[in-house]
Amino acid sequence: MSEPLLQIRNLCASIEEGELLHNINLEIRPGETHVLMGPNGAGKSTLGNTIMGSPVYKVTGGSIFFDGQDITDLSADKRAAAGLFMSFQNPLEVPGLSMESFLRNAIRQRTGKPIKILTFKRELEETMKLLQMDESYAERDLNVGFSGGEKKKAEILQLLMLRPRLAILDETDSGLDVDAVRTVSMGIEEYQKKRGGALLVITHSTRILDSLDVDYTHVLVRGQIVRTGDASLVKEINEGGFERYANEKEA
Amino acid sequence: MAQTFKVGHLPSITWNRLHLNEASVETALSGNLPGSRYLSLPQGASVRTLSFAQALAELEKTAPVQEQEKYVAGKAPVYHPQKFGTGLGADYEQAMQDAGVPVEWIEIGPAEQEQTITCRMTLQDGESASCAQILHVGENAQVTALYVSESAEDAAGVLALSVRAVLEKGASLKLALVQLLGSGFTALSDVGLSAADGAGAELIQMELGADRSYVGVQPELIGKEASFDSAMGYLANGEQRLDINYNAVQRGRQTRCAMTFDGVLGDRAQKVFRGTIDFRNGSSGSKGEEQENVLLLSNDVENRTMPVILCEEEDVEGSHGATIGRLDEQVLFYLATRGIDAAEAQKMMVRARLGAVARRIPDEAARHRAQDYIDRKVNCDTCVRAADCPQAWNEKGSTGEKS
Ligand SMILES: Nc1ncnc2c1ncn2[C@@H]1O[C@H](COP(=O)(O)OP(=O)(O)O)[C@@H](O)[C@H]1O
Ligand SMILES: [Mg+2]
Numbered sequence: 001m002s003e004p005l006l007q008i009r010n011l012c013a014s015i016e017e018g019e020l021l022h023n024i025n026l027e028i029r030p031g032e033t034h035v036l037m038g039p040n041g042a043g044k045s046t047l048g049n050t051i052m053g054s055p056v057y058k059v060t061g062g063s064i065f066f067d068g069q070d071i072t073d074l075s076a077d078k079r080a081a082a083g084l085f086m087s088f089q090n091p092l093e094v095p096g097l098s099m100e101s102f103l104r105n106a107i108r109q110r111t112g113k114p115i116k117i118l119t120f121k122r123e124l125e126e127t128m129k130l131l132q133m134d135e136s137y138a139e140r141d142l143n144v145g146f147s148g149g150e151k152k153k154a155e156i157l158q159l160l161m162l163r164p165r166l167a168i169l170d171e172t173d174s175g176l177d178v179d180a181v182r183t184v185s186m187g188i189e190e191y192q193k194k195r196g197g198a199l200l201v202i203t204h205s206t207r208i209l210d211s212l213d214v215d216y217t218h219v220l221v222r223g224q225i226v227r228t229g230d231a232s233l234v235k236e237i238n239e240g241g242f243e244r245y246a247n248e249k250e251a
Numbered sequence: 252m253a254q255t256f257k258v259g260h261l262p263s264i265t266w267n268r269l270h271l272n273e274a275s276v277e278t279a280l281s282g283n284l285p286g287s288r289y290l291s292l293p294q295g296a297s298v299r300t301l302s303f304a305q306a307l308a309e310l311e312k313t314a315p316v317q318e319q320e321k322y323v324a325g326k327a328p329v330y331h332p333q334k335f336g337t338g339l340g341a342d343y344e345q346a347m348q349d350a351g352v353p354v355e356w357i358e359i360g361p362a363e364q365e366q367t368i369t370c371r372m373t374l375q376d377g378e379s380a381s382c383a384q385i386l387h388v389g390e391n392a393q394v395t396a397l398y399v400s401e402s403a404e405d406a407a408g409v410l411a412l413s414v415r416a417v418l419e420k421g422a423s424l425k426l427a428l429v430q431l432l433g434s435g436f437t438a439l440s441d442v443g444l445s446a447a448d449g450a451g452a453e454l455i456q457m458e459l460g461a462d463r464s465y466v467g468v469q470p471e472l473i474g475k476e477a478s479f480d481s482a483m484g485y486l487a488n489g490e491q492r493l494d495i496n497y498n499a500v501q502r503g504r505q506t507r508c509a510m511t512f513d514g515v516l517g518d519r520a521q522k523v524f525r526g527t528i529d530f531r532n533g534s535s536g537s538k539g540e541e542q543e544n545v546l547l548l549s550n551d552v553e554n555r556t557m558p559v560i561l562c563e564e565e566d567v568e569g570s571h572g573a574t575i576g577r578l579d580e581q582v583l584f585y586l587a588t589r590g591i592d593a594a595e596a597q598k599m600m601v602r603a604r605l606g607a608v609a610r611r612i613p614d615e616a617a618r619h620r621a622q623d624y625i626d627r628k629v630n631c632d633t634c635v636r637a638a639d640c641p642q643a644w645n646e647k648g649s650t651g652e653k654s
Binding site: 054056079158 | 579580581582584585586587588589590591592593595599600603604607
């Protein structure tokens with residue numbers, strides 16, 4: 001078995017008001033796909049943000065290793081440079097910064113090398129086509145005035161352009177219509193199957209999972225992982241809800 | 252010999268308590284033109300050199316009706332009366348006159364092709380120079396006028412600029428003022444415009460350099476449906492001080508005015524902005540808006556803003572908006588998750604914000620210089636530069652003169 005890419009041990013994270021994540025343990029190996037489910041307010045986004053290094057959450061216990069390196073105290077940009085990525089539940093609008101120049105800067109920052117403009121342009125064009133995004137979006141300010149679906153497509157566009165080794169997808173499918181979910185799923189599939197990228201998929205539905213091979217499913221309730229299983233757990237949860245797992249743990 | 256004079260006064264004294272009604276400049280103006288100046292005029296244009304007094308006497312004929320001055324809204328008198336209003340005002344005009352600054356009166360009529368005035372001033376370290384021009388843009392003529400001032404990066408000196416334009420019926424002027432002076436300069440830049448029926452002016456102003464900088468702009472929209480559209484961008488850091496006074500006077504019916512100000516302040520820079528939209532009697536059906544966006548890069552900057560809207564008419568629409576602040580923490584985190592650290596994010600945002608203004612400069616070489624100046628100032632080592640953009644100035648001018 002290969003070495004874990006992401007290894008989280010006894011992770012606790014807090015904000016001023018109190019602890020939100022309690023003793024989280026999670027291991028993701030290269031190329032694996034993990035699903036993270038749980039009721040609203042369970043702490044799923046908090047976990048994603050903490051793995052990414054958000055300054056909002058303070059790690060009050062435990063550690064995060066990525067590719068053998070302790071990243072618990074690294075800034076978010078260094079984690080990204082190491083190969084981590086997160087598709088935001090609510091992507092931010094960045095007025096004044098065009099998507100294209102943003103992507104160019106991000107790629108150059110990550111690789112430390114000047115980029116080949118023509119190769120970049122071609123890849124951008126092809127990827128936008130795959131995601132059925134109009135060319136004009138390249139020129140537009142990042143996420144400014146984008147619809148919910150367009151924002152999520154832009155996140156997946158960044159995923160494909162930046163080529164991380166592990167991507168956290170935080171409710172990338174929420175609020176999208178059927179067609180948009182299909183398109184976004186195609187992008188994720190490309191990342192998973194053609195590039196062997198690892199995934200931590202936070203989701204409420206099964207639609208986005210239809211085209212993905214799922215290795216593990218975790219259930220997060222009130223800041224704790226209460227159950228881990230294989231792909232079949234997703235179905236079980238969708239039929240039975242989360243309540244029994246929450247009770248199981250407390251009992 | 253240094254003298255002190257007031258510039259950039261507000262048209263009313265509403266804000267008196269703040270002592271920011273105007274700025275006080277201490278400097279010595281020179282009657283000399285910049286030693287190195289490239290001036291190019293369109294084929295059909297004519298130019299006469301007049302004394303300041305002669306030029307003012309001639310301008311008076313185009314000045315707005317005096318009677319109306321009595322009814323300045325805001326209930327305060329115009330305490331710096333000027334026959335042909337400018338943003339920096341009467342004291343500056345007087346100082347230029349006293350210094351013996353010559354005025355170039357440029358007449359331009361309508362033509363088939365696009366007409367462009369280029370005035371490029373390259374100042375030496377220690378140089379004090381002035382340049383005053385009056386553009387008389389004839390009926391339906393379309394003119395682009397570009398003024399660029401440059402020097403070595405750390406040079407010191409004084410540059411006093413004055414541009415007045417009289418736009419006859421249906422005339423259109425695109426005016427660009429790009430200040431790229433060295434870190435020891437005092438830069439004064441004064442603009443006054445009058446627009447007759449259907450005439451329109453567009454102004455792109457970039458203040459990127461100098462140590463002390465005073466800019467004033469006063470468009471007077473006199474005729475029916477006259478318009479003014481401006482985009483100003485500035486970048487001040489270190490100990491730089493910048494004083495901005497825009498005063499749009501809307502006199503005619505259905506006039507339009509839209510002004511935006513995009514700025515970046517870092518270190519201990521200080522900025523005062525006065526932006527007035529003044530709807531006079533007779534301006535019914537007019538609209539005026541101003542929008543200010545300031546990005547603060549440090550806690551030690553001083554950013555003072557005084558938007559004023561004065562109304563003598565009921566049937567007008569005036570608005571002002573402002574977004575002022577540091578880069579948002581959440582946005583910084585978002586960019587960080589894409590591998591962009593805080594310092595780089597800041598540079599990107601500065602370039603993006605000012606680049607949007609620079610892109611509107613109607614000359615490729617000047618655009619490139621402005622962008623380059625910004626890059627150097629934010630010390631952007633990884634910024635992308637368009638490989639095919641000409642570094643050198645395009646010296647093709649129909650009646651180019653090098654002095
Ligand atoms: N920055 C924050 N400030 C205050 N409370 C927060 C913050 N972030 C998360 N929380 C709280 O922590 C809990 C988990 O939130 P979140 O991780 O967003 O849940 P999920 O993504 O599972 O719906 C919620 O009760 C939420 O209100
Ligand atoms: Mg969430």
